[in-house]
Amino acid sequence: MHEHVLEMTNLAAKLKALGMNVDEFFLVQFILNSLHPQYEAFQINYNTIKDKWNVNELSCMLVQEEGRLKQQEQNSIHLVGHGAERKFGRKPGKGAKKGPPKNNGPADAAQAPNKGLKDKCHFCRKEGHYQYDCPKRKAWFEKKGIPYNLKPKSK
Structure with a gap:
């Protein structure tokens, strides 16, 4: 994060060398707007406070926020569910019927070979x-x- 702030400060220095004056508070807003979306809560917090920071204060705060985000990232858990898996692309409910085969006794056993040949x-x-x-x-x-x-x- 410190490198990012230095890079933005160097860009402002190059613009100043070309004759374009970059205000320090504009540079702070420019740095905040160029942050990764995971720093969105940090940006909102900055916009709600009454005191405005200079580039050095912003750099220190961003380093602290980066450490907090890394610590939070280490404590996260990713859960993966394996509940309703499908095998070989078959849709659930297709195929053979569930349950034991129906057999009513010896009379059915004699007719069974001819039953499915219609x-x-x-x-x-x-x-x-x-x-x-x-x-x-x-x-x-x-x-x-x-x-x-x-x-x-x-x-």
Whole structure:
């Protein structure tokens, strides 16, 4: 901070050498306005007091404020939450249903292999046919003017 005040004082001296007179209280305001935003409370405090400082007093006060900010910075803690992490880009609630599989006993066990094999269309979501046999899908393709193949592509 001391170097910053010296740099600003040197700029004022160069301006004075060029014939432009820089008032000391203007230089104090210029230094205050060039400070980092973390010194905003210090600037407000200076503007509220009735006594105005010269460059040397401002330099001493800024060095003290710099020490206070460094001490405050050492005592800070940064908390990071890991509560709602998503794995592999999946949205929460998507995928397999939670909970144990429903099984009502031996009668269900005999029917279980055939239960999930019903034909279901992935286009209209109706049972009884597959997507490549779907009449709604065929109509959609004809409406768009795209040729429609009834047979699925072989893998």
